[in-house]
Each structure stands twice: as C-alpha cells, then as structure tokens.
Amino acid sequence: MFSYKLLGFTNKYYNLVLSRKCSVALNIRKTVFISSSKDIFTNLALEDWLYKNYDFKSHHVLLMWQSDPCVVIGRHQNPFIEANIAELKNITKDGVSLARRDSGGGTVFHDNGNLNLSFLSTHECYNRKHNLEIISRAILKECGLNIEINKREDLVLDGCKVSGTASKLGRPNAYHHCTLLINANKDDLSRSLEKLDLNIETNATQSVRSKIMNLSEKNPQISIANLIKTIGIEYMRTPAFQGKNKAVYPNIPQGFKYINPSEGEFPGLNKIKEHFSSWKWIYGKTPKFVVKHDVPLPNLDTSGEKCVAILTVENGLICKIEFVLPKLLDGLDIDENVDSQLKNSVFDLDTFIVLQKIFDEALNNKVSFVV
Structure with a gap:
C-alpha cells in the first residue's frame, strides 16, 4: 500500500526506521503523504480535506507537495498589495497563478524548486518549533547545512530566510505548513512579489519582506527527492509532541504513500478545489x-x-x-x-x-x- 520503495528504500533500510522505537508502548501512527499534483488549488484542497475529515487522534500526517509557479497569499491579506497582479500572467511561459490559503501569515512564492510541507495533527499535538526542528535536523543530515529557527519561527541560513511558516488551529484538528526554498527561480519570485503602488489603506495582514536564499546556493548537489526522503524519515522517527503539557508520544512509522488527489479517493475534493480557485475566495475574501x-x-x-x-x-x-x-x-x-x-x-x-x-x-x- 505504501510507496516507500518508489523513493529508493530497501526493506533493510525501512526496517531500520521501524526499529528506532521508544521504550514505552507505541500509540501514534505517522504517515508521510506525497501529492502527485503540482496544481496549487488541488493541493490546498487536499490539505483542507484532510484537516476537515481525518482523525488525527492516533494518526499524524506529514503532507508534502510541489507547485507549478504561483503566489499564495494568507487568508487575511490583500492581493493588490502583496502580488504583482498586472504581470503575473507574463512572468513565466504559462503564467503565475494567484491563490489564497486558509491560514494566516504572509505571502509566499512557489515553483518546482520549492517544497511545501504540512504537518497535520490534533490541536493538542500542534507545535511549530517541534516540526521545524525535524526539518532542520533532516537538512543537516542530507545537505550538511546548519539551519536556524528565528524568533518568528522561520527557518534561516546565514541570516537569510529559506522557509516561511503559517498555521490553522481548529478543533479538534490543526496544521502547521511551511515552504522550503531549495532551487526556486528567484527572478520569478522577485517579479511576482513586486508591490504595486496603488495607495491602499487597509488593516489586512501585510507581509514582512526578508532576504531569501535557496539551499542550493550553499549546496549545489542538493536533491529534492532525497530531501523528501530524509525529512520523511526524520518525521517518522521523531516521537509525536503534545504542546500543552510538553509530553512526547512514541509513534509507529507507517511509511510513505503517494497520493493522487481525486474525487474518487477523497469525496468532496472537487468542491473544495472549486472554492479555493474561485474569485469569491481569492479576491472576494480580501479585507475591506x-x-x-x-x-x-x-x-x-x-x-x-x-x-x-x-x-x-x-x-x-x-x-x-x-x-x-x-x-x-x-x-x-x-x-x-x-x-x-x-x-x-x-x-x-x-x-x-x-x-x-x-x-x-x-x-x-x-x-x-x-x-
């Protein structure tokens, strides 16, 4: 059922992951989902479907995906002051899409050189720093790069931002998601996020501009596929965390599973995708x-x-x-x-x-x- 072999694992290597158990009884299952879609609206819909429908009490999920070029604004942001609306369609051959996610935070740029990660759990087991430490450890193991977590809970390398982070906290479920700049096109990113001077007054959340860096600038041999494997293994081998009482829960690694987001596998997904791609959500949701x-x-x-x-x-x-x-x-x-x-x-x-x-x-x- 799970596709860890497709990622280059051997049974011996995978059993090594399973063997790293805590001394107490295992009670939290962990699975890494990898979406085969590169459509931002499909993946936002998949994330939302899992958030609304999945039972995370004893089974946590790390969802990873990549996107074709797009700008993704936060739930409470104004696209006219966050993105270069007039030029998005001209920046790449097929244009740059504009999307609004259902979490707070600032605007980010995605393309195929960017990896997106969503840690889904119950609200009680939500902890951003715990998740970011998993990514940081994985990058050190795979690339030899020392990633720091700053006060804003962004991942930084040599003072440059390599990841932005945001979250949605509900009951009973929650998720923390973040980007990871690996080999993104920085020229396209810069043009896409160029601000228009429209003299707008608003209380909408505004992005804090930061100096950015691709991980490949420090390690040109970096492989996105290998990094996906390493982050996934580090996630599964790390005990689950409960934020309120700082207890840790041992876990049972369930492996990697490729996901082909479809209505058949996830009933109601198409309706959620239609919502995320609608004018009413992308523009109509803009604060006054x-x-x-x-x-x-x-x-x-x-x-x-x-x-x-x-x-x-x-x-x-x-x-x-x-x-x-x-x-x-x-x-x-x-x-x-x-x-x-x-x-x-x-x-x-x-x-x-x-x-x-x-x-x-x-x-x-x-x-x-x-x-």
Missing part, C-alpha cells in the same frame, strides 16, 4: 480597504490641486465612491455616471481605466471647464 487614486487631468491647469477618487472596497466590490475635486471642477456632474458604471462592481486594475474614461467624457461635455 480604501483606494485613493489621483485622476490625471493633463489638459487642465488646476493650480496644483489634485483630482482624487476615493474608492471603498468590501468583499472585492466597490461599495462607496467619493471625490476630492479641484476648485476648477466644482459642479462637475459625474456622480451618476460613476455610480452606474462602478458602484457594486468588481474592483480590479481596469477600474482606473473606467474611471479615467468617465472623467474624460464629463470634461468633454463641459466645454466651459476646458480653457
């Missing part, structure tokens, strides 16, 4: 924000006064529009056209184009303003 946009008036001498459109956006829709107009434009009747074309519409980068056209048409119809 206000955009202050300077409307260009190139043919008018406004004596330095600006024409400012103030848009309030809630659930991804423009719910309120206000203007600060130069004295020269006092009496300009644009409210009705703006409301009819923009109010309750989706906010996106085309909103500014529509706004400009409305102003241009209004000015053309008011010859007295154009002097």
